[in-house]
Amino acid sequence: MQQGGATDWAIIGAGVRENDRIMREKLLDQDCLTTLIELDPDGRQATEIIGSMIDYLPVEDDNQSLITAMADPRIRIVSLTITEGGYFLDPETGGLDVAHPDIRHDAENLDRPRTAFGAMVAALRIRHANGIAPFSGLCCDNLLGNGEILRQSVVGLARLFDPELASWIDKDGAFPNSMVDCIVPATGSHERELARRIGVDDAVPVTHENFRQWVVEDNFCAGRPDWEQAGAEFSDRVHEYEAQKIRMLNGGHQLLANVGEVMGINTISGAMANPLIHAFFRKVQTEEITPHVPHLPAMSVTSYLDMIARRFANPAIVDTTRRVAFDGSARHVVFILPSIRDGLEAGMDVAGLALVEAIWARMCAGTREDGSHIEPNDPMWDMLKDTAMNARNTPLCWLQMTPIYGDLAANKRFADAFAAWLASLYRNGVEATIRHYVDQTTPA
Secondary structure: OOOOOOOOOOEEEOOOOHHHHHHHHHHHHOOOOEEEEEEOOOOOEEEEEEOOEEEEOOOOOOOHHHHHHHHOOOOOEEEEOOOHHHOOEOOOOOOEOOOOHHHHHHHHOOOOOOOHHHHHHHHHHHHHHOOOOOOEEEEOOOOOOHHHHHHHHHHHHHHHHOHHHHHHHHHHOEOOOEEEEOOOOOOOHHHHHHHHHOOOOOOOOEEEEOOOEEEEOOOOOOOOOOHHHHOOEEOOOHHHHHHHHHHHHHHHHHHHHHHHHHHOOOEHHHHHOOHHHHHHHHHHHHHHHHHHOOOEOOEOHHHHHHHHHHHHOOOOOOOEHHHHHOOHHHHHHHHOHHHHHHHHHOOOOOHHHHHHHHHHHHHHOOEOOOOOEOOOOOOOHHHHHHHHHHHOOOOHHHHOOHHHHOOHHHOHHHHHHHHHHHHHHHHHOHHHHHHHHHHHOOOO
16 A cells, blocks of 8 residues: 555554544644654664555544444455454453453443444444445454454354344454564654654654564455555465464563563663573573474574564664563463463473563562562553562462463472472572573572
8 A cells, every 4th residue: 555556445543442542633633644664773764654544533432433434335454453452352261251341341232332343343233234245354463363363252242242143244254364573662752753853743653673574364355455565475374473473572572571670671672682681581482482383484493583582682673671561461371371381281391481470470569679669561460469469478379360370370390380480589589590590490
């Protein structure tokens, strides 16, 4: 679209949260134009003005403008980037949590839904009634099988309201899987200053690293732009790309962010510049994460790990440990725990990943090594902090948060390693504990 190769397509922005109202105001004030700034590690910049967005919908409590827009037959793709915690997944079944208050509300009040999924079902109901084919739902969040999860969420909610509508969506709709990979820091004063330095007055500039990859399943029910012209890859192996990226890149991100927060290191590149943290990152990846990821023909796992390390070390990307550590209660479930479960099932060592989880518990206690306060950084922060404080004396209570850990507390090998590492973190400090792992592995 941006390159002029799909002039019959455009983007309409939308959101359902309070901060999306602010985003809308800023974008409308500048005709929905956005400055995109690519930052190389050597300090070079490449700048582009993005003009493919033509509108941003009003953010309303009942989401009527959003529903009306999605019911329009000209809308052929609805893409979502709502974070891993936004899918109302039941930790026991992996499907839609039909008991969640917001899902129950939408099932009973589809004319004024709260959730993105409720708005999608409401719009699809109108399309179905008017003989309009469904749009494709394109999930761009870091979830394994994200298209299938989106299908479960939309069809599952529709089934609570109208089983016939649910069957139509399931049969005629499309929910392609995708893998999106590009590090994009949150926009703040630093990013706005970068735009000003190049002579652009932009309230919402976007900075990103000098790497981007988008792998998509070619499964659309209402057409799509020729995204190949802009570098998108279409593959029937999206699951493998997702698994590699989620476990290695996103899992590595959580490791660095949690350690950085506890040690008072503000950026991901700053954490990677610390030799001890870098060694910790490498050892956990090599010994406990990479053995369980798919091997793709385009790049070896070793080369992929080297590439991730270079990207995380990019000093031009001011990506904060706080941003990456946000919503750990959802992210650890998706990014870290699958590697733990695979390692335990294979009879392999999981000491490093147990330490990763112990460091997260230490972070959630709310103080850094220097005694400074860690601000709340999770929708479940109160519960996490209370549990983390109790875990100092009773480590197992942390693993007994079943919405996060399921039955992992019952695995003695993992539970013992976690408890030993957590005790060491408080007794010896974070740096000494990590050094012991890097040098000897067994908790001191």
